[in-house]
Amino acid sequence: MNSVEDLCTLISSRITWSRNEDPRSLHADTPLLEMGLIDSLAIMEIVAALDKEAGVSLPDTEIVAANFRTPGTLWTAIGNLAPRSRV
Template sequence: MNSVEDLCALIGSKITRGRGEDPQQLTADTPLLEMGLLDSLAIMEIVTALDAGPGIALPDTEIVAANFRTPKALWAVIQSLPERAAQ
């Protein structure tokens, strides 16, 4: 995961998979919660995909609604993780 655009693609694939829709075209500022695109299951699928794919483990303390408001907000959390800061 190298950019917020990569994160947008991952989020888009998770929020449409269960609905059988085409992946959403998200931008960094898409209001995910306000638009009703995320629910608790989608958030956990995103967290799991981040861990399984690029190996980004979000601490439980970071899995809060404020960090999932937009892809940009989640990207800021990812960038602030100690293991990411060292890269």
């Protein structure tokens, strides 16, 4: 995973979109929780996808709502991980 746009794509693929929602509208500053786009199950699916597809292991201490407010906040949390967690 090389960019926040890549992360947006990963998150977007884990969201169940309503008919009136456009999956392409997901950006770094999209309020995921506030808009109800993700819930606890979606968060765990994103965490699993990060590990499987991007090799990013989020420690349990980082799986908190604050890190999932927007794709940008999650990107920042990933960037703050020790290098061994991102491999």
